Amino acid sequence: MCPPEHFTVDYAINPWMDTSVPVDSGLALKQWAILRDTLTDLGHAVHVIDAKPELPDMVYAANGAFSVDGTVYGARFRYPQRVGEAAEHRKFYESTVNWTTKQGDSVNEGEGDFAYLPAAYGGMILAGHGFRTEPAAHLEAQEILGRPVISLQLVDPAFYHLDTALAALDDRHITYYPEAFSEASRRVLRQLFPDAVIADRGDAEAFGLNLVSDGRHVILNTEARAMGEKVRAHGYQPVHVELGELKRGGGSVKCVVAELRG
Template sequence: MTKKQSIYTSADQLDFTISDLQAMPVPSEVLMVKPTYFDVEYVINPHMKGHVGRVDKMQAQNEWEHLADAYEEHGFRVHMLDGMRGMPDMVFCANQSLPFIDTDGTRKVIMSIMHAEQRKKEVDAIEAWYRTQDYEILHLDPEKVSDFEGMGDAIWHFRRRLLWGGYGFRSSIEAYEEVSRLLDTPVIALELVDDKFYHLDTCFCSLDEKTVLVYPDAFTNEGMKLIHALYKNVIEATSYEAEKLFAVNAACPDGKNVFIQQGCTDVNKKLRDAGFAVHEFSTYEFIKSGGSVFCMKMMLWR
């Protein structure tokens, strides 16, 4: 398609359909950071309140291993990076970067500018790993962009060169002007309005080209119009399952299999009715820190 503008903030601005967009291959690899030093040591989101020092580290390790095993069982190569002391949230490795594969096969990554001071050191640690993998490293201009939290807020449309970008709590809308320019990719910008859903990945899960799982109350009316304009099938989570069980912080790495926190009865039925295979995981220890399945991995291209 010929990109007419970079950022779309209302349905009236849309001048393309999903079929107009360039295709993009499905990632075949996964990065995960070991939870060796995972804990709740501070409060930077509403879910952390009351959980400082209350993580069962042995249980967290078990939960993490079961999820990592599932990616390997489904044919993904899993890169396991050691956690680092003093970076308890580094395990949520969806946040420090936004990787991308260009049309010529070049692998690129935009590094994040973390909103919370407590997490800024994580970016350098993740960047060091990307350098060992021959990624082209890109940085946002700190004079133009105050914060951007990678794939926590910037989510690729399945198999298409389109980014869905959340802003309002952890990423600024100005970031997407830079991201769009660096990757030559249009961005659908969605304002987030509930601080319990502070990242887009807590309330928006791209399942396949036509289907998305969302929590509607996390968005403005205009945001929901944009979602309905570009997705044929919109599955909605209840407030209980979205907030308490992080139902929408699921992952569908191949367009068929959905990895999700256990106990999401309503959402899981809707997913199965829509033809998806559902795989439940316990991530209760990580929910104490405000993250679940999606947050705990980064999808990568080879």
């Protein structure tokens, strides 16, 4: 995680960003700290990297890389405002956890567009494209990480990253909002995950799919109450955290958390 010490909305690179309303930086930092404490209270170790004043979106740590079994596929951001974040995340992976970091040539935005299910078909990556990550990055990820990659096309600009439209609930089960995907991608998802938890547009617009799950607890923002009840009905325990200020930048719980897979 990276604290929102310099978080602002001074430019708009997704439909959720409104530059006309100032960010309450104190509230953003307080909400972020509550999420961090929630994760540690649930027994998870949290590493915190330093925020950089020239990189206001660094709080969305999930976008910096994607790791599987100690190998890291480094991000290459689409927009120039975020390009510098990739190097900061690479330094963390190489110096703090001593993992192997590999950089591809294609634009990709880390866990924003990649999800991993270790027990599905022996370990499978779901990968989004359409707005940020290039389709060619899916092949790079497969070669670098040694796991099969299923490409999914996003078609609604409101859900510009995979992690706004789909989430892994445990090692083999997912939840997703079908209308965020092309019809062909929906068919693939229906075939692979017939028992998925299906979200509606209200759930997705509340960023209810931008969640973090440890297989039992599903951490999601307070606005996504209906989504919380859906995962509860499938045997998971929802844990709600207020992240309204950080949502103004186009992200919620998942965007703020990079999951480490050693």
